[in-house]
Amino acid sequence: MSVEWLIPAVVGLVSLLGTAWLAHFLRRRGMMDTPNARSSHKVPTPRGGGIAPIGALFLGLGVLAFLGRVAMTPMFFAAWAMVIGVGFFDDKLNLSARIRMAVHLCAAVLVVIDTGPLAFIPLPEPIYRPCVYLAYPVTFLWLVGVLNLYNFLDGIDGFAGTQAVWVGLGVALIFGKPLVGFCIVAAALGFLAHNWHPAKIFMGDVGSASFGFFFACLPFYLQPGTAAEAVFVTAMLLWFFLADGTFTILRRLLRGEKIWQAHRSHLYQRLTIAGRAHHEVVLLVALFQGALFAMVLWIGLDLSYKAWLVVGCAVVLFFVYWAGVVRAEKRDEPLLVDG
Numbered sequence: 001m002s003v004e005w006l007i008p009a010v011v012g013l014v015s016l017l018g019t020a021w022l023a024h025f026l027r028r029r030g031m032m033d034t035p036n037a038r039s040s041h042k043v044p045t046p047r048g049g050g051i052a053p054i055g056a057l058f059l060g061l062g063v064l065a066f067l068g069r070v071a072m073t074p075m076f077f078a079a080w081a082m083v084i085g086v087g088f089f090d091d092k093l094n095l096s097a098r099i100r101m102a103v104h105l106c107a108a109v110l111v112v113i114d115t116g117p118l119a120f121i122p123l124p125e126p127i128y129r130p131c132v133y134l135a136y137p138v139t140f141l142w143l144v145g146v147l148n149l150y151n152f153l154d155g156i157d158g159f160a161g162t163q164a165v166w167v168g169l170g171v172a173l174i175f176g177k178p179l180v181g182f183c184i185v186a187a188a189l190g191f192l193a194h195n196w197h198p199a200k201i202f203m204g205d206v207g208s209a210s211f212g213f214f215f216a217c218l219p220f221y222l223q224p225g226t227a228a229e230a231v232f233v234t235a236m237l238l239w240f241f242l243a244d245g246t247f248t249i250l251r252r253l254l255r256g257e258k259i260w261q262a263h264r265s266h267l268y269q270r271l272t273i274a275g276r277a278h279h280e281v282v283l284l285v286a287l288f289q290g291a292l293f294a295m296v297l298w299i300g301l302d303l304s305y306k307a308w309l310v311v312g313c314a315v316v317l318f319f320v321y322w323a324g325v326v327r328a329e330k331r332d333e334p335l336l337v338d339g
Contacts, residue, residue: 004067008182011060015190018052023194033093033202045199048091050207053161053187054084057214060183070180072221079110083147083213087206097260099208101144107213108143112136115220122230122235124307126274128228141217142231147239149245150212151205157197157278159285160208163241164188166289169214170237174300175222175230194284197278224295229301236296236310239287243318244268267325274328288317 025187026032026046033047060075064070086103089095106312117135121127122142130139154160165188172181194200203211215238219230235242244267254260271281295310 002186004064004179007060007063011056011183011188012186014056014191015053015187017037017190017277018056019049019191019194019201019295022046022049022052026201033204036161043112045202047202048088048204049191049194049201050203050205050210051084051088053164053191053203054210054214057183057187058084060187061180064179064183070177071224073114075110075114076217076221079107079114079212080210081215082107082110084206084210087204087209090209102204104144104147104209104213105140108140111143111217111220114140114281115224115227115290116243118228118231119141119262121233122228122303124232124303125305128303130327135172143213145235146216146242147209149242150215150238151208152245153241153268153311154208155204155266156281157199157281158192158195158280159193159268160203160211160287161162161188161195162282162286163238163289164211164215165192166286166293167218167234167237170233170293170296171218173220173297174233175218177222180218180222197282216279223301226301229303232303232307233296236314237289239292239314240318240321243314247318247322251309267322270325271328274325276328282318285321288321292317 023046026048031046031048032044034044034259058077058080060160063068063070065072065077066151086095086100086302090100102179117139118131119135121131150163154164165185168181168184168186169190170181171184172178175181191203195203215234219227219234223230248266249259252263252265257263263272268281268285271284272278292310292314295313297312299307
């Protein structure tokens with residue numbers, strides 16, 4: 001076994017031990033996330049623990065890039081560092097949305113300068129066509145949108161970490177980049193050991209926004225020749241985060257609500273309000289994501305007409321999820337296990 005295969009193990013160990021140390025350090029320093037009317041937790045919990053898995057992943061991929069095993073450039077690491085930095089300060093200082101968005105856009109600009117925009121629309125035939133004038137808008141919407149939606153959906157114990165595991169498996173098995181994929185899985189599992197319900201520490205913006213941006217960038221650096229196909233696959237790997245976030249935003253817009261204000265109307269939040277334990281919700285979504293993962297694994301990076309089967313499966317699973325939420329709100333029945 002080549003020594004480079006030790007890198008995912010080291011990433012996982014650093015994530016595991018780093019998160020444990022942070023949980024103690026942040027609690028001692030009083031850097032806690034205190035519950036309020038919009039929170040899904042009930043007791044003060046340290047926030048900002050995402051710096052451990054993200055830091056471990058950043059260093060691990062930096063080593064792989066230095067060894068020439070992954071085509072991630074200094075420009076990418078600079079952009080990623082910007083997102084990590086603004087997330088770190090936001091967790092400490094509660095930065096304004098304008099500052100965060102400005103930094104996120106600058107980071108996206110660096111990536112687009114480095115890799116260029118999407119050349120094709122990331123949907124199956126017959127929509128799979130050159131982007132032409134849509135290239136830059138679609139690319140920026142993807143980079144900034146995934147970053148923020150992933151951040152929005154990090155609201156209950158174990159949710160964002162479990163989603164990261166699915167992305168890591170997809171990178172390893174579908175993108176054919178096992179070193180990168182297993183680094184992602186190891187970093188996520190190291191954090192999940194402390195974030196599973198009941199969580200001892202939260203990821204915070206430094207973790208969720210940074211993971212979101214990282215995942216959005218992966219198609220451009222891991223599959224540069226088939227970036228549109230890789231964007232489609234990544235969207236399916238993140239489906240229940242992206243679909244829940246988009247559905248909730250549209251629903252709030254139609255109701256005339258201010259979408260930039262904090263709320264508890266995402267589907268996963270509605271389930272917890274209905275009395276479902278965090279681990280129930282996470283396991284339910286993981287079950288649905290696993291079914292979709294099997295479909296994506298079958299299709300791979302193929303955006304021919306048969307890829308619409310994956311889209312259809314994704315839509316049906318999301319509809320079943322939404323219907324389950326509505327049912328849970330009306331009837332007090334456990335969705336998976338008693339919690």
